[in-house]
Amino acid sequence: MSMFDIKGKTALITGGNRGLGKAISLAFADAGANIVVVSQSGRAEEVVEAAMKKGVRAVSIQYDLSDTSHMKELVDKVNKEAGHIDILVNNAGVQRRAPSVEFSEEDWDLVQAVNTKSVFFLCQAFGKAMLERKQGKIINLASLLSFQGGFTVPAYAASKGAVAQFTKSLANEWASQGVNVNAVAPGYIATDMNEALINDQTRSRQILERIPAGRWGQPEDIAGAVLYLATPAANYVHGEVIVVDGGWMGR
Numbered sequence: 001m002s003m004f005d006i007k008g009k010t011a012l013i014t015g016g017n018r019g020l021g022k023a024i025s026l027a028f029a030d031a032g033a034n035i036v037v038v039s040q041s042g043r044a045e046e047v048v049e050a051a052m053k054k055g056v057r058a059v060s061i062q063y064d065l066s067d068t069s070h071m072k073e074l075v076d077k078v079n080k081e082a083g084h085i086d087i088l089v090n091n092a093g094v095q096r097r098a099p100s101v102e103f104s105e106e107d108w109d110l111v112q113a114v115n116t117k118s119v120f121f122l123c124q125a126f127g128k129a130m131l132e133r134k135q136g137k138i139i140n141l142a143s144l145l146s147f148q149g150g151f152t153v154p155a156y157a158a159s160k161g162a163v164a165q166f167t168k169s170l171a172n173e174w175a176s177q178g179v180n181v182n183a184v185a186p187g188y189i190a191t192d193m194n195e196a197l198i199n200d201q202t203r204s205r206q207i208l209e210r211i212p213a214g215r216w217g218q219p220e221d222i223a224g225a226v227l228y229l230a231t232p233a234a235n236y237v238h239g240e241v242i243v244v245d246g247g248w249m250g251r
């Protein structure tokens with residue numbers, strides 16, 4: 001068996017319908033994995049259709065991750081549709097921008113709920129089943145703001161710092177039981193989430209100037225690292241936060 005073989009495995013990708021999640025979903029489908037896409041809108045037709053054309057099973061489930069009170073229903077639905085989950089990719093996320101003196105409690109709560117609380121409880125729900133089977137891979141989407149503070153994004157920085165930290169906490173508890181928990185920290189990737197930065201000519205130029213690769217990242221630039229962490233090649237990788245940023249952090 002190839003070190004990179006995930007054929008026939010089933011991967012759940014939150015926010016797998018667009019942006020980074022779409023590239024990740026299609027990379028898994030290309031590798032022969034079945035996919036379950038969870039999104040707030042439930043609008044994942046394009047990804048589901050493209051994945052099925054590649055010969056794998058693909059399912060779309062609508063769920064609002066800002067509300068964890070019905071998470072058991074989500075988990076039951078996923079298990080009913082997909083059997084069990086071998087690979088969990090916690091990719092869904094939100095950004096809210098405002099100067100810290102004006103940052104609203106509503107935005108703070110939303111960012112923590114989607115980016116942190118739902119991620120932890122999805123890890124717990126699907127991790128529990130993985131522990132019973134003594135195998136599984138969990139990959140959380142962290143950020144450069146797991147390490148840096150950013151500007152006008154205090155809730156997001158706090159949420160991604162938390163993701164990096166509890167990724168390590170879970171890895172410490174689960175590494176000896178066949179479950180790998182890791183994270184990927186993308187640099188600046190051109191998606192809807194960064195529309196405000198891309199449209200701000202000064203910020204966009206300043207960001208570009210610091211990226212040694214000389215370009216913003218594309219969603220496909222992130223999919224490879226996520227895919228790697230889902231394969232047997234990463235069996236001995238635990239609690240790691242892999243930065244994929246065109247060189248930004250080395251500068």
Ligand SMILES: NC(=O)c1ccc[n+]([C@@H]2O[C@H](COP(=O)([O-])OP(=O)(O)OC[C@H]3O[C@@H](n4cnc5c(N)ncnc54)[C@H](OP(=O)(O)O)[C@@H]3O)[C@@H](O)[C@H]2O)c1
Pocket residue numbers: 014015016017018019020021038039040041042043063064065066090091092093094114141142143144185186187188189190191192193194
């Ligand atoms: N883009 C970057 O430069 C960058 C850098 C570092 C880290 N990241 C992280 O990478 C991940 C993906 O980012 P992206 O740029 O691809 O984001 P994006 O293009 O804005 O897409 C966000 C995704 O999350 C889903 N989502 C948002 N709120 C949700 C909720 N309440 N319930 C369920 N799903 C929800 C969206 O679903 P709908 O389509 O249904 O709304 C969508 O699929 C995020 O965790 C982000 O923080 C991104």
